Amino acid sequence: MSMDEHVLEKFGWGPSFQEAWRSRASEGEEPARIAADHGVEYVLYSAHGDLRATVPGRLRMAIRKGESVRPVVGDWVSFEPRLQEGTSVIQAVLPRRTQLVRKAAGRTEAEQVVAANVDVVFLVSALTRDLNPRRLERYLTVAWDSGAQPVVVLTKADLCEDVVAARERIAALAPDVPLHTVSSLTGEGLDVLWQYIGGNRTVALIGSSGVGKSTLINRLLGSARMEVGEVREDDKGRHTTTHRELFVLPQGGLVIDTPGMRELGLMESEEGLRTAFVDIEELAAGCRFSDCRHETEPGCAVQEAVRDGRLSPERPENYRKLVQETKKATRALNDSQKKRGR
Known part of the structure; x- marks a missing residue:
């Protein structure tokens, strides 16, 4: 490993990226990681320090044709440094180890990559009126499908009258997923989060909005780098984070902040869905019919679990909803690929 590549280790550089870069980089190119995405311009973490970078027309055309992916925060790229010009040019995106994907906003069925090369996903929700088990089920599905490790982080413990009851309510959704309650105001529970961040790992x-992501990042950074907004009277937060950004923590490790997402549309998340709803998948094996929809069919083991109190009625209902959403997204993606192939 060269001296320059050694410098990149604090940004998450490792053998897999090193091999991918050396197999495709041209003379004069160097590796770097995307730290911020401002739409038409990026910020790179490089061996030269922080650099501004753009995407050339050739790569933009390949992205439009579906022949290349659009660079996102967390990506490792091969770039051509033009230090005298004050900017650099991204030439290629290296293969991703993991990626967080959501359905793009609006009616389109196109996918939007939220962040790349993430090791751990903090699913952040506040112990206030924002605490929504159905939304967390959706987040868990996306996290499992990304290839990263999900961790549920319940913030604003100082504002919750019964933390134990709220914790038990959420823990029942995914017993095997780590769950932590914290308060960024008092510092309660923050120390335990470092076990997921050390070793130059990346946490997204x-x-x-309003659950305290920016405040949490400020506590991890040890400084007020992120703007923090007030929560409205209806308990809905204002969007203080307007773009995705990768931060290097003083103690080591990296965190990616993302704009608040009240709705998180699913793409092809069948594997993630099965993992997020493993209890229903296991119960379904005992249904009389293999194609049981878990509604009114006789011999439905899922509905039997609802009746005897082992399963909340809302959980299979949300499961059916997400299954349909995933199937719809898969059909739309297949149709799009067929049209592109014509």
Whole structure:
């Protein structure tokens, strides 16, 4: 490993990226990681320090044709440094180890990559009126499908009258997923989060606006780098984060902040869905019919679990909803690929 590549280790550089870069980089190119995405311009973490970068027309055309992916925060790229010009040019995106994907906003069925090369996903929700088990089920599905490790982080413990009851309510959704309650105001529970961040790992935070993602990142950074907004009287937060950004923590490790997402549309998340709803998948094996929809069919083991109190009625209902959403997204993606192939 060269001296320049050694410098990149604090940004998450490792053998898999090193091999991918050396197999495709041209003379004069160097590796770097995307730290911020401002739409037409990026910020790179490189061996030269922080650099501004753009995407050339050739790569933009390949992205439009579906022949290349659009660079996002967390990506490792091969770039051509033009230090005298004050900017650099991204030439290629290296293969991703993991990626957080959501359905793009609006009616389109196109996918939107939220962040790349993430090791751990903090699913952040506040212990206030924002606490929504159905939304967390959706977040868990996306996190499992990304290839990263999901961790549920319940913030604003100082504002919750019964933390134990709220914790038990959420823990029942995914017993095997780590769950932590914290208060960024008092510092309660923050120390335990460092076990997921050390070793130059990358953690992404996802959650709706107002749950305290920016405040949490400020506590991890040890400084007020992120703007923090007030929560409205209806308990809905204002969007203080307007773009995705990768931060290097003083103690080591990296965190990615993302704009608040009250709705998180699913793409092809069948594997993630099965993992997020493993209890229903296991119960379904005992249904009389293999194609049981878990509604009114006789011999439905899922509905039997609802009747005897082992399963909340809302959980299979949300499961059916997400299954249909995933199937719809899969059909739309297949149709799009067929049209592109014509």
